[in-house]
Amino acid sequence: SYEKAVDLEQAAAYPQIFYTSNSGLRPVVDRMFEQVKVRPQIAYEIEEDGSMAGLVAQNFGIAVMPEIPVLKQLEVDVVPLRNQHQKRYVYMACGKDKYQPPLVSKFADYVKRRGF
Structure with a gap:
């Protein structure tokens, strides 16, 4: 692809x-198209990322x-989408x-403090 x-x-x-x-990603992608008021032409529906990439290839x-x-192993072009800000x-x-091992408790406390 020549597009950046x-x-x-x-x-x-x-x-x-x-x-x-x-x-889990289907609602995210559906919402992306809904936000730009575009109805995609769905040719195939696939469950797994790798199979999806294979069909693209x-x-x-x-x-x-x-x-x-x-994606780095296949003959595909990875082109970023402009104006897309999705949260997951x-x-x-x-x-x-x-009982939580100390390392697990420490990590959980870290996540809570950081508000992830």
Whole structure:
């Protein structure tokens, strides 16, 4: 690709390889398209990132996906999206009344203090 970055509206002109509806990233990608009021042409729905990247490498379409290591091993162009600021929430769970090794307790305290 000769583009340094593209808008989602530009990307929507191509057949899309999407995550399946049970993927945690599907609502994120759906919301991205909804925000720019564009309806993508979904050609395939895939559960796994690596398979998605493989279909892109075989010219089945393009995909909006996180940057994953396998992309460096395939013949694909990774083009950043312009004007996209997505948040992803990550949670930490610890057993309440169970013994936690000191390192785990220390890490949990660190996360709480930092407000991650």
